[in-house]
Amino acid sequence: MLMIFTQDKLQNLEHYLIDAESIVITAHKSPDGDSIGSSLALYHYLKQHYFTEITVCHPDASPNFLNWLEGTEDILSFELNAEEVKSKLKRASVIFCLDYNSFGRVGNEMQPHLVSSSAKKIMIDHHLNPEEEGFDLVFSDDKSCSTAQLIYELIAAKNHTDSINKAVGEAIYTGVMTDTGSFRFPSTTGKTHRIIAELLEKGISNNKIHERVFDNNSVNRLKLHGYAISSNLEILPEFKTALIHLTAEEQERFEAKKGDTEGLVNTALSIKGIDKAIFFKESDGIIKISFRSIGEANPVNEMAAKYFDGGGHKNASGGRYMKGMSNAISQIKKVLPEFC
Numbered sequence: 001m002l003m004i005f006t007q008d009k010l011q012n013l014e015h016y017l018i019d020a021e022s023i024v025i026t027a028h029k030s031p032d033g034d035s036i037g038s039s040l041a042l043y044h045y046l047k048q049h050y051f052t053e054i055t056v057c058h059p060d061a062s063p064n065f066l067n068w069l070e071g072t073e074d075i076l077s078f079e080l081n082a083e084e085v086k087s088k089l090k091r092a093s094v095i096f097c098l099d100y101n102s103f104g105r106v107g108n109e110m111q112p113h114l115v116s117s118s119a120k121k122i123m124i125d126h127h128l129n130p131e132e133e134g135f136d137l138v139f140s141d142d143k144s145c146s147t148a149q150l151i152y153e154l155i156a157a158k159n160h161t162d163s164i165n166k167a168v169g170e171a172i173y174t175g176v177m178t179d180t181g182s183f184r185f186p187s188t189t190g191k192t193h194r195i196i197a198e199l200l201e202k203g204i205s206n207n208k209i210h211e212r213v214f215d216n217n218s219v220n221r222l223k224l225h226g227y228a229i230s231s232n233l234e235i236l237p238e239f240k241t242a243l244i245h246l247t248a249e250e251q252e253r254f255e256a257k258k259g260d261t262e263g264l265v266n267t268a269l270s271i272k273g274i275d276k277a278i279f280f281k282e283s284d285g286i287i288k289i290s291f292r293s294i295g296e297a298n299p300v301n302e303m304a305a306k307y308f309d310g311g312g313h314k315n316a317s318g319g320r321y322m323k324g325m326s327n328a329i330s331q332i333k334k335v336l337p338e339f340c
Helices: 008-021 033-049 082-091 111-116 147-157 166-179 190-203 205-215 221-229 248-253 263-267 303-308 323-340
Strands: 022-027 054-057 092-099 120-125 139-140 233-236 242-245 274-285 286-293 317-319
Touching: 008 120, 008 139, 022 033, 022 082, 033 054, 033 092, 033 111, 033 147, 033 166, 033 242, 054 082, 054 323, 082 111, 111 205, 120 147, 120 205, 147 190, 147 233, 166 190, 166 205, 233 323, 242 263, 242 323, 248 274, 263 274, 263 286, 274 323, 286 303, 286 323, 303 317, 303 323
Parallel strands: 022 054, 022 092, 092 120, 120 139, 242 274
Antiparallel strands: 233 242, 274 286, 286 317
């Protein structure tokens, strides 16, 4: 079994943390349950053991459906607090880089300030092909279901599972749950379930977490999903693929908030006979694309990387397109035969 948290690496990490005057926790742009959950789990854990300034600095704000997690109110976002985040990164002794495998994943605005910081940079991530240059320590495991699971393993490797209180446990559970599709993706392993069992035995309420994440819809969000499915869903049976899209105007019409489109790509993937789903979302003049697939024989990360400036996991990837919605959809249709 691959050892991620080796004693040598843990000793180096402990040396960095003990000497740190300021610690900053970062995650990728467009935060999801895993990036928020892993960041807050690490934040609450570190606060118990290291008496220094600890700050979570993300490129943009948390989606509404995660704002119930303890500590979300403490997260500084570059889009809203740019000067403060710049200052935190510049003064940091240690910067944790969670749930991303290259500095570019934090976005063009925040990236130069992250890269130029003299802090020790620690990657903890589960994506394929980590770009290790520029990082002082790398804890990477692309077989792990989530970065939140890796945070649990870090805490366990340091013999600190007694530090997993309600705030830490709920954040870990949320990150694992959301990045495994509620434990249904192939990345969910026996280890994952054993970790979840440990969290439940510590008193974490799984039903309350599921309710807060999935049963907290606004009327506008439900109407947005209904509209997207009824008006903007296209089935390509010859490729066993479903396409679904939302323009900026359509999102504005339904007063969409951050996180309101979450889950649409998985809804498309749930259609009988479909093994690939692709969701196109217009945002700030860019078409952001989410790719999902079922099975080892249907990787989507290669398509995302080759044609859409993206990448990710075999069955869950992201990309972007700069030439408008109709052209993005046309390009997908053009290249799909290569991957079917």
